[in-house]
Amino acid sequence: MGTHRGRLVLATTIMGSGIALLDGTVVNVALPTIGRELGAQLSGLQWVVNAYALTLAALILLGGSLGDRFGRRRVYAVGVGAFGLASIACALSPSIELLVAARAVQGVGAALLVPGSLAILQASFHPDDRMAAIGAWTGLLGVASASGPVVGGWLVDLDWRWAFWLNVPLCAAVIVLASRAVPESRNAGADHSFDAAGVVLAAAGLGGVTYALTVAPEQPGVLSIGAGVVGVAALATFVQRERRTAHPLVPPRLFANRVFTAVNVVTLLVYAGLSAALLFVVLFLQVSGGWSALAAGAATLPLSVVMLLLASRFGGLATRHGPRRYMTGGTLVAAAGFVLLAFAPRHPSYVLHVLPGMTLVGLGLSMTVAPLTGTVLAAAPDELAGTASGVNNAVSRTAGLVAVAALPPLVGLGGAAYADPALLAPAYRAAMLVCAGLVALGAVVTVVGLAVGRERTEPKCAAQPHLDLTAR
Incomplete structure (x- = not known):
């Protein structure tokens, strides 16, 4: 960690993962503007999100296995390059159909780079420094997450295409750094068949x-x-x-473990509610509230800031006291935040109607996410810890994919209705209450699935030199 090369390796993995994280945040903020300029219906805007999420969720497990087989640095660099080229296609897209196709290619690139990021840290750093490197990776990505809505809103107010052009020089820098600083590594014991x-x-x-x-x-x-x-x-x-x-691709024996299965169900519920809620919040604030893209993006900032400040703290508490109480309390607190957001008036005040709910959601997720991830890893056999992390990552992304596709029609929102403030407001309220119910159901599954005495939270895979970490 203290060497120049160590800092370069860390920077390379953070930049690559940060690009994918920032891009997703920016695209959510840009959706109303994209819809106006490209004449898109709501289904088209849904596919701008879903095309990326679909290819990423479907291929993320394969991306990790390709890194084991062909070299983690090589596959990581290929993923970053594909993401950058697809970003150029997104920026140049003259129609919603071509934009959706380019977003699908972006998802393929992300599926290669996301699991490779932590795998590189695992393979490159001395065993005594691995957890410190992963902690720094997590914390600095939190900064990227917190800044994403503000940067995205500013870029969208200038021109939504700049949100994609920004990726290009960043991807080029990551590829150069990877070629010069990151040592190549393969898992000699990996199964070369997939x-x-x-x-x-x-x-x-x-x-x-x-x-x-x-x-x-x-x-x-x-x-x-x-x-x-x-x-x-x-x-x-x-x-x-x-x-x-x-x-x-997914060993069935993983799901024979009750805790592993229960925590993945909680993941499905929490990320379905979160993904759909954030989509509806930025649409509501811009269309019904009349806010700019920058203001709507900045409105979600408290969520990321609270997670940045508190997530690692709750992870440590869960390690000492068990994850059950924190996951249960966290899902209920996040659900309460969604309920507060649901009852915002047509022209909300940020301080009165948005800030309290977003802060509660951030607090709830801070209590939930680190214990959830640690429990998934600890519930898997040592030799499948990396695969278990990849499964949990895929579950979270699939949850968002399905929720973004299914919830708008369920609350009566379709076609160009998202652009009508009178139609969007009641649909928004219903959607937020559904999201609150999904997250609260996660508390029930936690209580039932994580019976006292069955919890194991030690992140044992962190000390295994031949296992890939593909945690979110």
């Missing part, structure tokens, strides 16, 4: 279901319904294949 058919089935399943949820409310017909049927069938086939193949 489940290509499983990857295809997972992508087809998620794509079909997401397409059906997004398109069917506006254009019900054979195509949308057929896509949903194909998607469900592909996911069912994926589950069956993973149970029978010799080289599963």
Whole structure:
């Protein structure tokens, strides 16, 4: 940690992961502006988010295994390069269809770089410094998360295309740093076979279901319904294949552990509620409240700041006292924050109607996220700790993918209705209450699934020299 090269390796991994994190925040803030300039319906804006999330969620486990096989630095650099090239395509997109296609390619690049980031830290640093390096990585990414809404809002007010142009020089810098500072590493004990058919089935399943949820409310017909049927069938086939193949993408024995299964269900509920809620908040503040993109983006800043300040603290408390009480309390506190946000008036005051709710959501997530991730890792066998982390990451992203596709039609919002303040306001309120219910349900699953005496929170995988960490 104290060497010049160590600092360069750390900077390289933080910059690459930070680009992907910042891009997602900026795109959420830019959606209303993109919709106006490209003449997009709500389904098109949903696909701007979902195309990226779909390819990332479907391929993130494969990205980690490719790094083991072909070299973590190489695959990381390829992912960053693909992300940068796709960003150029996004910035130049003349239509919503081309923008969605470019966002899908961005997701492929992110699927290669996201798991590679922590894997590089794991392979590059001395065992005594690994946890310190990972802690620095987490904290500095929190700074990127906190600054994302403000930077994004400022760029969108200038021109939404600058939100994508910003990625290009940053990606180039990461590739140069990686080639000069990051040592190449491979996992000599890794299985060089990977489940290509499983990857295809997972992508087809998620794509079909997401397409059906997004398109069917506006254009019900054979195509949308057929896509949903194909998607469900592909996911069912994926589950069956993973149970029978010799080289599963997701080893079924992971889910034989009650705690592992329960915490992944909590992850699904929490991130579904969070992803949909943040989408609705920025739409509501801009369309109904009349706020600028910069102001709407900055409104979410307390959430990131509170997490930056408190997440590591609650992680330490959960290690000493067990995660159950913090995950239960955290999900309930976050749900209360969503309820407060739900009852904001059509023209909200930031101090009275937005700040309290966002602060509560940030506090709740600070209490929840670190214990949740640590429990998932501790519940898995040592030899599957990296895979367990990748599974949890994929679950969180899939949750956001499905929630963003499904919730707008469920609350009666479709077509161009998102641009009508009178129609958006009641849909926003209903959506926020649904999100609060999802997160509160996570508290119930925590109480039932993490029975006293079954909790194990030691992050044992952190000290394993041959395991890849692909935590969020």
